[in-house]
Amino acid sequence: MAEESITFTLPDLGEGLVEATVLEWQVAVGDVVARNAPLVEVETTKSAVVIPSPQAGRIAELHAAEDQVVPVGDPLVTFAVEAADEAPRAGIVGRVPPEEARPARRVRLKPPTA
Amino acid sequence: MSAKLTGDVTMRYVDLPPRAPADAVPVLLLHGFGTDFDMNWRATGWTRALESAGLRVIGPDLRGHGSSDKPVEEAFYLPEHFVADLVSLLDELGVERVDVVGYSMGSRLGWELALTMRERVRRVALGGFGPVNAFAGTDLSEPGSGDSPFDRVYRAVAALPGNDTAALAACARGQASRPFSSDPLLNGVPLLLVSGERDAVAEGAAGLAGRCGGVHVEVPGRDHGNAVSSRAFRQAVVDFLLA
Numbered sequence: 001m002a003e004e005s006i007t008f009t010l011p012d013l014g015e016g017l018v019e020a021t022v023l024e025w026q027v028a029v030g031d032v033v034a035r036n037a038p039l040v041e042v043e044t045t046k047s048a049v050v051i052p053s054p055q056a057g058r059i060a061e062l063h064a065a066e067d068q069v070v071p072v073g074d075p076l077v078t079f080a081v082e083a084a085d086e087a088p089r090a091g092i093v094g095r096v097p098p099e100e101a102r103p104a105r106r107v108r109l110k111p112p113t114a
Numbered sequence: 115m116s117a118k119l120t121g122d123v124t125m126r127y128v129d130l131p132p133r134a135p136a137d138a139v140p141v142l143l144l145h146g147f148g149t150d151f152d153m154n155w156r157a158t159g160w161t162r163a164l165e166s167a168g169l170r171v172i173g174p175d176l177r178g179h180g181s182s183d184k185p186v187e188e189a190f191y192l193p194e195h196f197v198a199d200l201v202s203l204l205d206e207l208g209v210e211r212v213d214v215v216g217y218s219m220g221s222r223l224g225w226e227l228a229l230t231m232r233e234r235v236r237r238v239a240l241g242g243f244g245p246v247n248a249f250a251g252t253d254l255s256e257p258g259s260g261d262s263p264f265d266r267v268y269r270a271v272a273a274l275p276g277n278d279t280a281a282l283a284a285c286a287r288g289q290a291s292r293p294f295s296s297d298p299l300l301n302g303v304p305l306l307l308v309s310g311e312r313d314a315v316a317e318g319a320a321g322l323a324g325r326c327g328g329v330h331v332e333v334p335g336r337d338h339g340n341a342v343s344s345r346a347f348r349q350a351v352v353d354f355l356l357a
Contacts, residue, residue, distance in 0.1 A: 015275060023340060026345060036162075038162065041159070041343050043339070043340045043343075046270075046273070047153060047157065047274075047339070048339060048340040048342060048343035049158060050157070050158055050159030050162075
């Protein structure tokens, strides 16, 4: 079955951040991962985050070693996915899709007792 | 410290239903100083990991943080006020008992919650936390101005968008006015402490866990800022909660 390669670059992590340090890969070459599964843990000057996989597929290549600093927009990971003519093609690059909105509520709480 | 100073504070919280109906004990997530629920727990992969384990996840933006109200007087930020907020939240949700997972300041508050409301807490997993005074060496009239471990934490979070530095400083002073004490120890509740190998804020965590009859897990190579997102930390906690 034909396969195609899709490379995912380090997404814009917001707040004007231009780079991130790879802390720990959550996947290895050869792994088959689901979309939104944990992909890689990175740290910026602001925080440490786990980036979910933007793509389902087999991991073909990791472009950065752990502790390596990666500029936003540089290649991060390449997936091998089965080529499907009729299926919509996955985007090559882009932001990490935001997680679905989850319920968040506000509650008016009683005054705490001192 | 008059009661009227502590007036009511509106708190945003998150309640993520379990993926499958389950009678598992819900998990209450308590974020660290200067962050909020989303930054501490969602962006770091925690909500996903806990939901994948089938667990109901509950967590507030603690007062002074995130989308909750941010009073700027330190009298609003005594540990007992946070504990009262948490108890109100559990009452509001009709939740009898939770497993508490905290990070940093959230860990200190989780400890206090378990001490004072022992019957509401089943298990306790705390990260980035130890028996040392977290504010040692900090000039609290101007947090962030020195080089103590807390000064460094303060500087890192003060720059985050959405944070109100007046509220954060008040929060630091309020908490510092009740320095943490490991006496009494947290006994009689299963306890897991997790800390980065290079986390100065969590110094002494292994000894504290031992004195409480609990377990300590060290995350190699990590510091206070980046232990929270480590897979080793998440996995240790999930294993502990499901055991």
